[in-house]
Amino acid sequence: MTPLSFTHLHLSSIATTDLILEGHHAGNNLRNALANVMRYATCPETHRRGAPSAEHAATCPACWLLAAEADPGSVSRAYAVEPPRRPIDRVRAGQRFSFGLTLFGDGFRFLPYVVLAAAEMGRVGIGPGRREGLGRFSLEAIHAHNPLTGETHLLLAPGDPVVRVLPAAVTLDHATAQAATLAHCLERDGQLLRIDFLSPTRLEEKDNLYKIPDFAVFFGRLLWRIDDLALNFCGGARRDPDEVAGLRRAAERVRLIESNTRWVEMWSWSGRKQDRTPIGGFVGRAVYRADDWTPLLPWLILGQGTHVGKTPVKGNGVYEIATLESGYWSLNIGLGHPVSAGR
Known part of the structure; x- marks a missing residue:
């Protein structure tokens, strides 16, 4: 038996400008935007040169989640990005799209920081052209979802600044x-x-x-x-x-x-x-x-x-x-309307 548990976050968004995801490069673009935002918004040593100390990484959400050097020899992170289920090259302004983020084990304790970073990603932009004003989006809602049980919790509602810490952990x-x-x-x-x-x-x-x-x-x-x-x-x-x-x-x-x-x-x-x-x-x-x-x-x-x-x-x-009729990642719908609040 393994004690592994993880929580899938489904982020429903709407593009406020054209947004270039570049198909299969979407995951890399989303991760880079998340990492950059978390570093400058969360880490007090953003401009530090070299690896963070173990003491700093133990208390800094950005370094704990993002920096491999905090655990020498390990290449694992406590999170992973899920790009839209079907590759999308470009999202037009006004279109809805979604992507996912998974927090593994202890990584769930940093949920509030991840939510703040996701909202900030929309403000500063993601992907090519963000310096020219592209890549902006508005975060509409975040759900925690367990694809194996159907359990779904609304963590962040449209227009609501309060984040609800309700995991739907997969085991x-x-x-x-x-x-x-x-x-x-x-x-x-x-x-x-x-x-x-x-x-x-x-x-x-x-x-x-x-x-x-x-x-x-x-x-x-x-x-x-x-x-x-x-x-x-x-x-x-x-x-x-x-x-x-x-x-x-x-x-x-x-x-x-x-x-x-x-x-x-x-x-x-x-x-x-x-x-x-x-x-x-x-x-x-x-x-x-x-x-x-x-x-x-x-x-x-x-x-x-x-x-x-x-x-x-x-x-x-x-x-x-694919043998199973209900796809594991079917909630990560790519383009379309956000999912309902569920349970």
């Missing part, structure tokens, strides 16, 4: 409960599992880059990410090596039956490296088959909320189990 128990439904669907479909990779997914293992959705590599990186998030932000412990080996053997027995994916080449500027970093990956649908999915299903279901592969913080590695 392994919820994923395990849905595993029976997925198993039934797989039996009906001849044990064929369909996965949609919604944002560029970059899988690397032992210095090798995989440009096809190899299941064993995909699942291995997914299991590592789930365990790393649980260890860093939820008080978890290292998984028993025998359990890891058993799950990896089960994953190696899965076969890739069909791959309708394509590679998207993308780059991002790294302030730490002072150079461009490749963040491209594959998108599209893959179909897999296994004789026994049972040990893998809870982790595949849970992992939809964690992303997989490189740079999940920038919106990469978002996937969805």
Whole structure:
């Protein structure tokens, strides 16, 4: 069992000027805007040179959430960005759009700062052209949503300055409960599992880059990410090596039956490296088959909320189990009207 829990925030917005999201670059643009706003609005040492001290990072929301150097050797963050579910190049002024933000474990304690930063992002703008007045939007509402139970809470209402701290946390128990439904669907479909990779997914293992959705590599990186998030932000412990080996053997027995994916080449500027970093990956649908999915299903279901592969913080590695009729990320509607308040 893993103590990993996380809360998905759904941010409903309306563009007040034209806004350039650049399709699959949207996650990177949204993350950069969020990071910049949090640093200058929250951190008293915004113009500091070098990494933050451990003492400072422990109390500063921006550095705790954003700075890898606060935890040497770790590349995980306590948050991840979800770009619009379908890639959007440009949002016209007056159009509604939405995006997501996930807070893992202890990251939820900084919810009020994240909400303030999201509103400020709309004021200063995101994406190309923001210095020329583009990229502005008004934050209309924020919902916390658990896709596995349907639980939804309105955290910020239109025109209301009060943020309600009501998590709708996703846990392994919820994923395990849905595993029976997925198993039934797989039996009906001849044990064929369909996965949609919604944002560029970059899988690397032992210095090798995989440009096809190899299941064993995909699942291995997914299991590592789930365990790393649980260890860093939820008080978890290292998984028993025998359990890891058993799950990896089960994953190696899965076969890739069909791959309708394509590679998207993308780059991002790294302030730490002072150079461009490749963040491209594959998108599209893959179909897999296994004789026994049972040990893998809870982790595949849970992992939809964690992303997989490189740079999940920038919106990469978002996937969805297409075999299920109700899509995990269906609430992140991209363009359209905000969701209702729900429960």
